[in-house]
Amino acid sequence: MTTMDGFFTPSSVALVGATDKSGWSLSTFNNLRDPEHGYPGEVYLVNPRTEVVHDTQAYPSLTAIGKPVDLAYVMTPVSVVPQVLREGAALGTRHYVVLTAGYGEIGGEGAVHEQELADLAEELDLVVLGPNGNGFINAAMKINPYGLPIPKPLISGNVGVVLQSGGLASNVLAFAQARNIGVSLLTSMGNETVVSVTDVVSALVDDPNTKSIALFLEAIRNPEEFREVAARALAAGKPIVALKVGRSEKASRTAQAHTGALVGDDKTVDAVFKQLGIVRVESLEDLMVTAGLLAETGPLPGRRIGVVTPSGGASEIIADRAEMEGLDLPDFSPETTAALEVIVPPFATVANPLDVTGFVLLDRTLLGRAAEAAAKEPGIDLVVLLQDLPKATPSMEDTVAAYTANAQILANSPVPVVVMGNVLTDINEVGREITRASNYPMVLGGIEHGMAAIGHAVRWSETYRRAQERSGSGERAPVVPVRTQDATGVWAEHRAGSFLREHGVPIVPTELVSDAEAAAAAADQVGYPVVLKAAAEGLAHKSDIGGVHLGLVDAEAVSAAFNAMQASLAQHGHPDAEAIIQPMRSAGTELLVGVVRDPQWGPTLAVAMGGIWVEVMADSALRVLPVDRQEVREALEELRGVSLLRGARGMPATDLDALAAVIHQVGEIAVGLGEELESLEINPLLVHGDRIEALDALITWRADEDNGSAPGSDAEITDATERRRA
Structure with missing residues (x-):
């Protein structure tokens, strides 16, 4: 696994191949130099053909800068990239982002160039992100060598994002900003020639600014590394949320057994993710909403929820979605009911979910006080509060005061309180200002995505707790090799059953017989009724050619069945077939x-x-x-x-x-x-x-x-x- 130490925190960046003719070049330069992003380091432009690029002095080469840079962002043609890496390595620069396309993604000669790039990186001990990737956005540290425009405002937070799609990176970032979900680090992987998804995830597990990790995956290139880093993330309590595309109906190549039809490619990915505690989602919206929630709350204590809303209709939608997510809505205790009856208007009915009614328009503290009372209910693990951030307000001062009061109540709650909006709409500047001024918590984007995120978060929390319990029980025993001879071909039931019995698997009593007399004796031994089945290599459809006899109740029936079986099998090319005798099981x-x-x-x-x-x-x-x-x-x-x-x-x-x-x-x-x-x-x-x-x-x-x-x-x-x- 490639070590990423210092890669995402360069104190100086050189844009190699910078040119006014390239939108990527201009975007990367602006992202580093924009005062709102606030990169504190040095930025150098390298272009051997002109002295000024983007109204800034350019250098003819990395060497001409006069000192090594921490990161080289390479935008040159494919043929020039090796020269840039060799020059930089000679100067002491180990870290590179290669924006240039035309490698393995086009096949043929491009694949040859990509292998050459990989070999060169290994030879010179270089860390290379890409090629064919846009770079990264370190929002937490305000370091953004990224080749596309970054929509504003760039909201710093605790969600690390890793994407195997450069085209989707900007959309994911824009959605995160629209929902006020702060990002710690966003990485566009490119071709993963040197730096892989697992390398970046490993760095995020160690990153103190990251509390959850969101992945967009097209392929998992190194399963063993992926399992290792996912296990580290789970042990560290850092949830991984993944949108894995490429579902396939193609079954496993071993579909000759019934098992193969059950273990398709994507079903195995589901199983792996479940075991590793990876939350699998089906949309980019759920990817960011779920990762944002888990970054905000960390592990949730359980699946019993209390719901407080200002709408009866919303209460019903939430109740339906809670059942779909496997979440419990227990009744409030008499004590909680009594406390809530004092708070809500007299025409409201106290139940879970609780509709405090439209009276919230007259009493801005009503929702917060109801949530405070519901949070004291001993039979719940968390409170879901339905409250949107306004898009406009007649008095920012009064609104901030109301949200500040509620924020303080939620912060002091004995159980987590998850705030959720009604529908998935953008949070505008008014909402962001209210959040900043009141310290109000994250508002999940809509009931549909919000309830899905809560369900995912609860299930991840249960997996996390089980993993914590297992970690205290010692390491798993090492694999004990199982030896056998002639491990070729297909072992059918008698041979396979004998092998499994020898290794501790309970097998129904089975006797191999070669004539009618032996069959009757074996049946007497195992006990009636019995099953007689033909045992011959390469024998197809035994029941169709008289090779299976069920419910034989005495020795005479067994002998007759054996003789009939041999006669029938002889006609089908198996004159010397043996048979097995087993007791007939009739229940279970x-x-x-x-x-x-x-x-x-x-x-x-x-x-x-x-x-x-x-x-x-x-x-x-x-x-x-x-x-x-x-x-x-x-x-x-x-x-x-x-x-x-x-x-x-x-x-x-x-x-x-x-x-x-x-x-x-x-x-x-x-x-x-x-x-x-x-x-x-x-x-x-x-x-x-x-x-x-x-x-x-x-x-x-x-x-x-x-x-x-x-x-x-x-x-x-x-x-x-x-x-x-x-």
Whole structure:
């Protein structure tokens, strides 16, 4: 990972390739020299063909400046960039922003130039942001080498923004300013040839001016680094909010098993983000509103909210959105109700959400006093207060006084108070002046985005607390390698089941037999009724060709079934097929437990309700391995069908901790098998009270020739994924 020490705080900047013909050059110069932005350092212009640029002295080269600069902002043609870097490195300049385009984004020769740039940076030990990027805005330190105009006012705050889109950077900044969301640092990444998103996020984790981090991601280039820096951010209590684009319906390449259909590319990203405590949002508005809220509040104590509004209609909208976000609206206690009845007008009804009515137009202190009383309710964790900032006021003095009084009440509240506007509109200069003068807190942009942000913030806070609890329980045990021989092809149920049993996974009793007499003896041993299934390599659709017999109740039935099975299989080219005998399970809940290797993130665990649940409802939860038992337990709790496991409709309740232990062991085996494993599936894992048994298993190994595609014919795949009925 590239160290960013000092990169975002240069005391001098050289604009190399500065010219009056370039809007980027003029914008960058103005951003550094604008008195409102207040950059205190030195700015040098470098152009070998003219002595004056932007009405300022220009130097023919970096060397001509006479001393090294802290940062070179490079706007020269592609062919000149290496020369600039070599000259600067010789002078002692290690930090560069390369605005120039024409690299890997155009392919062909551009990709060659980009590799040359990467090699040169490594050779000279240089830190390079870009190429094809606009630079950065360090609003907290008033340092803005950024190639596009910065809309005013530039509001400094605590949200760090990292974007893999130069075109969106200015829009994100404009929206943040329109909603009074202060930015600490905004970085436009460009091609990430040297400096990556994870490098910048790592710097923001260490930055005292940053309290939350907003990411716009098109791709995650280094998953391991990303996981590492996200874990650091969570441990530091710095929320990461991400808008990750590129959702795809394309399933994993290992979709030969049911698990593969559950573990698509974007579903795995969802799982990774959830595990790492990254808040995933769906719009640029939610990106900034959520990051702004988390920068303002930090971790929230819980999901029980009290709502105070001046509108009955707004109260109803908020109640609906709260339910959608999984937030609770508990009734006020008798004591709180009594306190509120003294405050609100007599025609108001005290309830949660509370509508204090339009009487706020006559009594400017009403909302604040109602919020103060609601905040003392012992059954809530935070108060949501609906109050917009005005766009005009007949008396700024009176308005500031009213908002100052409310701000003091909110600041002294025993629980956090989140202020929210009705709709997403810009905060104008009147609103900003009121905020500055009264020290009023951030106002979330509209009920829709505001409630979404509160829901995200509550869920992140719960993840953060769980992470804090886990951090005190010691480091995770190291991976224990699992050794096996002949890790090739597809291992169907008998071989896969035997392997899993040897490594601690409970498997239904299974006997391999080669004739009718042995089949009957095995059935006597395991107990009736039994299941007889053909066991032969490459056998497709066993049930279609007489290879599956269910509910056999005595030895005679077993012998007859075996003979019938052999005769049928012989007609289909399998005269020497063996069979397996297992007890017939007639009660329980089916689960699918599988692991597939995601191309980016590695082995990924899928837990799903089996049977029709997985085939029709796709009721599943994913975790990227490794995980601990508590994370598996949390995955089980996410399933919509978890009530079946808890004993719904007369079913015996399952010990979810014991079930999580079994699934966790499957994950440990998968991790221990290492890179050779492509996928591992148990389908179904049958759960009935205290009994937990795998009824069918499949293991697929990675092919040597491409180190990624799964071997095995369609026949092997279909055969191995047939479920044995419980």
